[in-house]
Amino acid sequence: MRRFFGSSVTKKLVMALAGLFLIAFLIVHLTINLFLLSDDPDPFNKAAHFMASNPLIKIFEVVLMGGFLIHIIWGVILQIQNWIARPKRYKVTYPSQTSFFSKYMIYLGIIILIFLFLHFLNFYFVKLGLVEGDHENFYEMVYDLFKIPLYLIIYLVSFIILAFHLHHGFQSAFQTFGINHKKYTPVIKAIGLIYSLVVPAGFSIIPIIIYFFK
Amino acid sequence: MNIKLKIWRQKNAESKGAFVKYDFDGVSPEMSFLEMLDALNKKLIEEGDEPVAFDHDCREGICGTCGMYINGRPHGSVQGITTCHLSMRKFKNRATIYVEPWRAKPFPVIKDLIVDRSAFDKIMTAGGFISTNVGSAPDAHAIPVVKEKADIAFDSTICIGCGACVAACKNASAMLFLSAKVSQYALLPQGRVEAKERVQAMVLKMDELGFGNCTNTGACEAECPKNISLSNIARMNREFYKAKIT
Ligand code: HEM
Numbered sequence: 307m308r309r310f311f312g313s314s315v316t317k318k319l320v321m322a323l324a325g326l327f328l329i330a331f332l333i334v335h336l337t338i339n340l341f342l343l344s345d346d347p348d349p350f351n352k353a354a355h356f357m358a359s360n361p362l363i364k365i366f367e368v369v370l371m372g373g374f375l376i377h378i379i380w381g382v383i384l385q386i387q388n389w390i391a392r393p394k395r396y397k398v399t400y401p402s403q404t405s406f407f408s409k410y411m412i413y414l415g416i417i418i419l420i421f422l423f424l425h426f427l428n429f430y431f432v433k434l435g436l437v438e439g440d441h442e443n444f445y446e447m448v449y450d451l452f453k454i455p456l457y458l459i460i461y462l463v464s465f466i467i468l469a470f471h472l473h474h475g476f477q478s479a480f481q482t483f484g485i486n487h488k489k490y491t492p493v494i495k496a497i498g499l500i501y502s503l504v505v506p507a508g509f510s511i512i513p514i515i516i517y518f519f520k
Numbered sequence: 521m522n523i524k525l526k527i528w529r530q531k532n533a534e535s536k537g538a539f540v541k542y543d544f545d546g547v548s549p550e551m552s553f554l555e556m557l558d559a560l561n562k563k564l565i566e567e568g569d570e571p572v573a574f575d576h577d578c579r580e581g582i583c584g585t586c587g588m589y590i591n592g593r594p595h596g597s598v599q600g601i602t603t604c605h606l607s608m609r610k611f612k613n614r615a616t617i618y619v620e621p622w623r624a625k626p627f628p629v630i631k632d633l634i635v636d637r638s639a640f641d642k643i644m645t646a647g648g649f650i651s652t653n654v655g656s657a658p659d660a661h662a663i664p665v666v667k668e669k670a671d672i673a674f675d676s677t678i679c680i681g682c683g684a685c686v687a688a689c690k691n692a693s694a695m696l697f698l699s700a701k702v703s704q705y706a707l708l709p710q711g712r713v714e715a716k717e718r719v720q721a722m723v724l725k726m727d728e729l730g731f732g733n734c735t736n737t738g739a740c741e742a743e744c745p746k747n748i749s750l751s752n753i754a755r756m757n758r759e760f761y762k763a764k765i766t
């Protein structure tokens with residue numbers, strides 16, 4: 307089992323590549339979501355229709371699902387090995403100066419995964435036609451969903467969790483790639499911080515605006 | 521001064537082990553942590569008890585044997601020193617001090633605070649050497665080495681292999697140790713010759729021995745008594761990829 311997916315270093319590399327790919331995808335996803343803020347449903351519906359029908363996007367979707375699966379499966383394998391590596395825990399532990407969220411990546415990841423299931427049920431499966439959507443268009447469907455307070459809260463909490471995951475994940479991926487430099491690593495960390503604040507904030511602002519102002 | 525010690529006592533590798541409390545009065549602030557343990561052992565022997573087994577050798581911070589987990593930190597609370605350099609002055613009177621052995625699957629407890637760290641030796645025999653017979657010390661400047669590289673190589677050679685990185689890591693990963701050893705060769709011309717085989721063989725051995733995987737958490741760097749840098753791990757990753765693709 308240990309060797310099946312390659313060495314520990316290889317596994318980390320694959321996982322970091324998948325993670326960075328997901329990070330890039332989130333920007334695309336956010337850009338489309340921002341159309342929701344327009345009072346005109348057309349731009350968003352057109353974008354959603356494009357995403358549902360374009361054959362190139364279909365290929366990309368398969369790649370994207372692969373990215374998620376690889377990131378999750380590799381992540382879980384690495385984590386299980388890490389738990390096995392310390393069968394007996396310490397009685398006293400002291401929090402050293404470390405990347406704080408690093409210690410909780412698996413739990414943060416699992417919460418993101420739960421959110422993803424919900425998200426697929428609400429949107430993606432509807433788009434694929436696997437689940438019956440009872441709305442004329444996606445724009446209205448989103449607006450109706452975000453008028454439900456519970457859904458708004460789940461959505462917001464999930465993005466806070468995602469921000470934590472990315473705060474460690476973004477810079478961690480570069481260290482995994484072997485990039486650690488006196489000058490550039492602080493820049494990478496700064497970009498990671500900005501990304502992990504701006505992107506989740508961007509996703510969050512949409513349901514907030516819909517709930518309170520539309 | 522008086523301290524309340526809670527020390528992990530374990531008869532041998534098979535037995536279960538437990539913390540034993542010692543209310544110890546015979547401590548002076550001038551003592552090092554190991555001298556304090558010596559004094560405790562003297563008392564235990566006089567009372568007919570079994571002394572606490574702990575590893576130590578040089579007592580000057582260079583051999584790397586004296587590792588123990590003190591109040592949740594490898595080598596105690598002072599950054600950049602080993603347990604043998606830790607002064608009792610750093611503890612408050614009447615402090616409770618938990619002393620535990622390193623905890624990691626590849627470092628099984630032999631007795632009390634002593635763990636078997638031969639897993640590190642196995643990693644070294646897998647590739648932590650150069651195969652040429654170098655004879656006696658060569659003339660200085662016979663092989664030119666850039667000063668900056670020599671300095672970084674030196675910074676990684678000062679790893680004493682104490683295992684604090686493994687002990688501190690939440691995953692019991694040996695990446696900091698390994699990367700220091702890979703770096704000390706990778707940066708110098710003599711080490712470049714076998715660089716590819718070395719990094720692959722050492723990583724393979726590390727995985728095989730059951731160490732955890734790196735999550736770039738940084739506890740190892742924070743707790744290393746020799747301040748080995750995380751940039752070594754990045755270098756080792758680079759070396760590993762280079763070896764794989766070329
Ligand atoms: C949009 C979703 C996600 C993105 C953008 C993302 C991104 C990342 C990135 C960039 C890393 C750092 C990789 C490295 O340094 O090797 C990472 C690590 C990790 N992720 Fe994710 N991730 C996502 C979802 C998930 C999910 C669903 C799970 C699992 C259930 C998960 C579990 C983990 C774990 C266990 C780590 C390893 C932590 C470490 O090595 O320190 N992630 N993630």
Ligand code: FES
Pocket residue numbers: 575576577578579580581582583584585586602603604605
């Ligand atoms: S006894 Fe040698 S390093 Fe502490």
